Structures are given as C-alpha cells and as structure tokens.
Amino acid sequence: MILNIKNTFAEIGETTIFAKRFFKEVLIPPYETKEFLRQCYVIGYRSLPLVAITGFIMGLVLTLQSRPTLVKFGAESWLPGMVALSLIREIAPVITALICAGKISSGIGAELGSMKVTEQIDAMEVSAVNPYNYLVVTRVLACTLMVPILVFFADAIGIIGGYVGINIHGDVNFYRFLTQIVQSLEYLDLLPATLKTFFFGFFIGIIGCYKGFNASNGTESVGQAANSAVVTASLSIFIIDMVAVQITDLFF
C-alpha cells in the first residue's frame, strides 16, 4: 500500500522532471519544423472528424435534454444561450480533451513505447539525433497548439447541433439563434475556457510521451504504456478542469 503510494509520487516526480526537460529543449535549436508540422497534421486534422461528431451530438443532446426543464419554467427562449454557455465554458473543452486523450495520448504512448522497445530511440541517440527534441518536443508542442483549435471547432459544431435540436420542436431563425447566443456570452465565458484547453493539450501530450518514453522492455509494455497514458491523461484533465474552474471562480 505504502509502496504503491510511493510509486505514484515517484511517477509524478519523474513526469515533472520530464516536463521540465521539455521547457528546456523547446527553446534550444535545432527546431524540428517539418516533424512538428506533420505531428500537427496527425493530431489536429486527423482528429477533426471525431471531434466534430462528438461536438455535434453534445450540442444536440444538451438542447433536447435541457428543453423540458426550461419549458417548465417558461424560459424556453433561454435555451440557445444556456446551451452555448455550457458548451463553450465546460462541455466542449472537456469532451474534446477526453477524446484527444483517448486518440492522441494512447497513440503517442503506443508509438513511442514500441520505438523504445525496438530500441529505435537508442539508435537515434547513437546517430547523434536528440530523440527528446525530435520525438517529444514536436508532439507535445503540436498537442498544446492543436487541442485549443479542435475545441473551437467543437464549440462551433456543437452550436450548430444545438440549432438542429431546437428546430426539432420549434422553428427558430438561424440568425435569431446566433444573436441570442452572442447576447448571452461574455469574454469571461470564452477566455478562461480557451486558456485551460492549452493546459489540456499540454498534459495530453506530455503524459503520452512520458509513458511511451519510459516503457520497459518487452512487447506487452507497449500496450501498458498506451493504456496508462489514456487513464492518466483523462484523470489529469478532470483535475486541471477543477483547478481552472476554481481559479476562474475566485477571480471573477
């Protein structure tokens, strides 16, 4: 039991050191621009369909689910504002981050894990290529920058889903729908939510990389690395979300 807890703390410590190394190496040349762009493509563009579908469904379902309660209070006209608020503030960032944790974090964990197991990382080091710079920095940076953009897409598509949901029961002009949403939004809704998505992206990337980079030898450790990457990343997303919301609540 105590050993377990100790191991957990040791792992958190190692991850912190791993993350510290990222900040050191991100500024030092050589910059792996080409690999960075390729990772952006894989992480951002390739995840878009998944994020779009979940975003659309979240918007639609949220509208349909919260409609009866609002109708009970005679506040049906607040539906667009409420759906947009909950999407932008909370649901789109968290759901997108969880999807990315499932898709990207596990992918990175498995990829780096298998590279480690087949000693490709060692081979890189031998051939004078910094494996950390080439593999980790590019992926983490791509994650940090692409997840917020995926969240913007999820916001927009979720709002379209909400529009479809509202039109199932009534008839609302799209322009009127948009004005209602804009009326209920403030910068305070948009900016903290956007800021926290950067942290989500960073943690998804760094946890996936750490798990893959530190996979022990043997084939089954690749699967283990992928699995624990998803679990840890998902958990850390919720923890970051809680902290972010509390800080936002404190200051505003």
Add this chain to the structure above:
Amino acid sequence: MEKQSGYTWKLGMFVTIGLLLFIMAVYFIGKQQNLFGSTFHITSQFKTVSGLEVGNNVRFSGINVGTVEQIQLKNDSTVVVVLVMKEEVRKFIKTDATASIGSDGLMGDKVLTISPGAKSKKVIEDNGQIASVDGIEMQDLMKSVKKSVDNVGIISEELAIFSHSMNNGNGALARLVKDDKMANSVSNTLSNLETGTKGFSENMEAAKSNFLFRGYFKKKEKEKKEKAEERKEKQEEAKKEKQEARQEKQEEQEKAAKEKEQKEKEEQQKQEDAKK
C-alpha cells in the same frame, strides 16, 4: 517535398478556420458589449439603482442601444451611472430625456430605460447628463399599502363602536332592533296608517264621481292611455333590435366554433404527423 505539401494545405486550412472561429467569437462578443464602433457616454444620477449592474442593457424606445459601464456612489444618497451608447442613436436623444430603472420580465435582469423628453430639440453631448426618474420601489409600495391598512383599522374600530352602541345603547335605532314594545308600537302605527290611507282613497273615489272634479280625472286617464301605448311600441321595437343582435351574435359564435374545430383538427393532424 511533394509529400509534405500533401498535408500542409490541409493543416493550414484546419488552423485557419479554427482561428477564424475564435476571432469571430471574440469580435461578436465585443460588438455586443459595444467595445468596437463609435460610442458616446451619458451619465445620470439616481437615488438608488435597485440592483442595476455593470453590463446591463440600456433601452431607448424598447431597443437595446447600449450598456451600463460604471456605477459609482457620489455621496450617501446619490449614485452616478455611466452609460455607453451607440453613436448612431445620439441624434434621437435630446437633453431633456429621462432615465429610469425597470426590470426585464418578471424575474429578469434590471434594464435602464431612456425615455424621450417633450420640448428640447438640442441633441445630447458626449458625457452629457440626463435627469432620472425614480422607479417604484418596494418601500414606496409598502408605504401606500400601510396607509390603506391603517384606514381599514380606523373603519373597523368605528364599526365596532357602532355595533356596540346598537346592542347596548338606548337610542332610537337600538330600541327599534331590540325592544319588543317599540316593535309593537311601530307595527300598530303602521296598521293605523294603513286604515287611514284606505279611508283617504275612498274619499278620493268619492271625489272622482263628484261633478266638480270629473273633467280633470278624465283628462288624466286619457293621457295615461296614450303614454302606455307609446311605451308598448317602443318596447316592441327594442325587442326586435335585441333579437336581431342575438341572431348576429349566434352566427358569430357559430363561426368561431367552426374555426376552433378546424384549428383543433389541424393541430391533431400536426400531432399525428409529428408522431409519425
């Protein structure tokens, strides 16, 4: 290089659209709060702002034309409210416009309403000040309610005194209600009065047959008959009119009922369609 260009344009498109969405959101939210475009400021002083907050809407003729930018206490009984307004409505707001605070709907936010004045033709300047009208506060309402409740108290007190004196006093009214002797004497008086009037009417009949008065009474009877006939005619006409009116009403009601039925049928059809 060829391989790279295969995905870079997709990546570029992805990033551009994503950032565009973000910028659009920022722009539209800013526009809602009148951060962009030309604006002007108005101040107004209130005794109380009754819960008005920074960011509440400002309405002019029912249209949202600005927001509340600042609320400051000037001294212990004055609050200065600064409003940001769209420049395009400035020409409609004259120097004698008044500001008042109301609420939007039953449970909604507070809204600051600007009402146009009557006389002035001078357009308000930037940072100009307009007069304020205090809205109805709960306290004022309670004051007037208290006044009427006090009045009710006084009335009920006097009513109690009145009924007490009715029950226990010795006045004429009290005795009429309570005293048996009094009641008997009153009924005796009334019966006496009856016999008296009987005698009087007999006298009158006698007078009618008297030759001195006969002519006068005959004239009166004739007039009465004529009047009664006129009345009958009028009543008949009125009845006819009423009947016509009733018929029209009935027709209208029938029409309305038919329309209702049609609507209901349509709704049912809709519901059925929706179910399908």
